[in-house]
Every structure is written in C-alpha cells, then in structure tokens.
Amino acid sequence: MRMRAAAIVLAWVTATGMAHAQDPQRHAYQDPAPLARLDIVDRGQGPEAWAQNLLSGPIEVVLRARGTTPAARPALPARATIPALGRVLVARVDRTNAELLLEVVPGHAGARPRDVEYAWPLATGTLRIGQGWGGAFSHRDDENRHAVDFAAPEGTPVLAARDGVVMQVEAGFADGGLDSPDDIDRANFIRILHDDGTMAVYAHLAPGGAQVRQGERVRRGQRIGTSGSTGYSGGPHLHFVVQANRGLRLASLPFKMFGPGGILRFSEAAAGVE
Structure with a gap:
C-alpha cells in the first residue's frame, strides 16, 4: 500500500546554485523541474521514505522533518547518495503526519577534479x-x-x-x-x-x-x-x-x-x- 505524508516538500539547487523549494501539491507556475521525487510507501512494516533520482547523474539527498522530528531509522536528518535514475530507501519513519523535507544537490560528494x-x-x-x-x-x-x-x-x-x-x-x-x-x-x-x-x-x-x-x-x-x-x-x-x-x-x-x-x-x- 502506498501512503503519502501530510506534507512532502522537495528542495534542490538550480543551475546557478540558488536554493529552490516546491510542494508537489501546490505547484507554482513555471517552477524549475525537481531533481528527485520523495515517495512514502508502507508495505506492512511501517512507512518508508524513498527518494527517486530524476537525473542522469548522481545526486546527494538529506531527509529532514519540519517541526517535531519523528523517530526514524536511521535518525533524521538522514543522508544518501543516489546513482543516476536510481531509487534509494533513505529512512523508515514512525509516523506519516510529519512534514518531510528532501534536500537535493546534484553530483557525487566524492568527485575528484582532474586538470583539464x-x-x-x-x-x-x-x-x-x-x-x-x-x-x-x-x-x-x-x-x-x-x-x-x-x-x-x-x-x-x-x-x-x-x-x-x-x-x-x-x-x-x-x-x-x-x-x-x-x-x-x-x-x-x-x-x-x-x-x-x-x-x-x-x-x-x-x-x-x-x-x-x-x-x-x-x-x-x-x-x-x-x-x-x-x-x-x-x-x-x-x-x-x-x-x-x-x-x-x-x-x-x-x-x-x-x-x-x-x-x-x-x-x-x-x-x-x-
């Protein structure tokens, strides 16, 4: 069974490095496309927060809660690196009435630039x-x-x-x-x-x-x-x-x-x- 949190907000960084946020239930006119999708899924063992990478390259995400932080495994804030077009379980959350925030930054934190x-x-x-x-x-x-x-x-x-x-x-x-x-x-x-x-x-x-x-x-x-x-x-x-x-x-x-x-x-x- 698929469940949706009371509020799911995505936050990401655009081409010029500006932070941007979007509530999928209140889509703003001409918003930049999000970099990831946050899904709350319950397969009978409690709500799971999954992040889907929408880009053809790696991203780094962190899952936070606004207001009171619910118990989660791992504890929030929880970080993950997701490969191109991949999907990763970020955390299991004890309740779904929390407002969850998924922050997204493109790229892998382990990049080692070469002299080019x-x-x-x-x-x-x-x-x-x-x-x-x-x-x-x-x-x-x-x-x-x-x-x-x-x-x-x-x-x-x-x-x-x-x-x-x-x-x-x-x-x-x-x-x-x-x-x-x-x-x-x-x-x-x-x-x-x-x-x-x-x-x-x-x-x-x-x-x-x-x-x-x-x-x-x-x-x-x-x-x-x-x-x-x-x-x-x-x-x-x-x-x-x-x-x-x-x-x-x-x-x-x-x-x-x-x-x-x-x-x-x-x-x-x-x-x-x-």
Whole structure:
C-alpha cells in the first residue's frame, strides 16, 4: 500500500546554485523541474521514505522533518547518495503526519577534479566577457565564484567544452530580464557530467535552445544548444561554470580554457581575463 505524508516538500539547487523549494501539491507556475521525487510507501512494516533520482547523474539527498522530528531509522536528518535514475530507501519513519523535507544537490560528494583544458563553448571567433570570476553582479557566491559570462548574440551555437553525459536539461522558460530576482533560477540550461564527477553548466539558453536530451553522451566541440537571455539576465550571453558537489553544496571550480585567440587565463582579482 502506498501512503503519502501530510506534507512532502522537495528542495534542490538550480543551475546557478540558488536554493529552490516546491510542494508537489501546490505547484507554482513555471517552477524549475525537481531533481528527485520523495515517495512514502508502507508495505506492512511501517512507512518508508524513498527518494527517486530524476537525473542522469548522481545526486546527494538529506531527509529532514519540519517541526517535531519523528523517530526514524536511521535518525533524521538522514543522508544518501543516489546513482543516476536510481531509487534509494533513505529512512523508515514512525509516523506519516510529519512534514518531510528532501534536500537535493546534484553530483557525487566524492568527485575528484582532474586538470583539464576546456574548449571554447561558442561557435564564434569573438571573445567578450560580461562578467568573470568573482564578478560583483552575481558571481560572489561559492556556486558561481568561478563562473564566466561570455557575451554572445542570441542564437549563437553553444558547444560542449568537454566530453560527458547530459545530466540535466531545463528548457521550459521563455523570458528573461532584471525585473525580478525571483527569475534567477528560471534560466534554460544544460548540465553535463564529466567522468571525474565534475559538472559543467551552460545557462541562459534561448527558448527551445537545448538541442540534446538527458542521458545523451556528448563529445567536446559538439553543438548542444543556442545562447539566449532567459532567467535573470541583462542581455544575451552564455553563463559557463564548472561545479562539484562538496557535501550537500555546490562549489564552482577554477578552470582552464582555450579561447579564440589562445589560452584564456581568468583572474578573480580583476573579475575578467588576462
């Protein structure tokens, strides 16, 4: 028999690292797609909290309770790592009238980044950076500190900067601008998982601008989408960042890249490129 808790809330981190929450019974208009599903199942031995990974790459989850914490095995908060598209029993909970919160972060906490030179992610010979490492506008948090915003006309082909598997695709948004900070997590993006556990995010893609599917393996230099200005964006550009899960939090990583004119050396102090 399948049982549902009084309230099940999912919380996850979006492409830009913003925390987002959703109650499946009160779906908000144009919410980003959740990364996982929480099911409460009772097979006659008490309620079980199962987490289903909806991504084509690993995720880390923690199950908590709001208000009074019910007895559970293991005790809450309970953590688990779930493989791509996998399903894991996180905890057995003694009662189902608790409000349960499943926090989700993409990636495996054991990722060990390798020293890799990334390819230029745009089909253009022009280099113009709108915001670099440590940029004051939106690159001050851990998730985006080493992100780079490459200015590019809308519709510019976006290319994979490294081989990998398409872990996540968000393609349902049509608008962008700076009218509301609430739109910061409403950008179209592609997340690609590399073989060392790191993940590259290509964000602010055009409406309908994702041209690969979740689970697809892509090669360095392959066209994966088109640039745009969806989400919290002041104009057409590609937000590119390499991230790793550092234990229920995303951290951006410094990276090397070969650009149109040669090797790019990014500098956080200058928030630009040398």
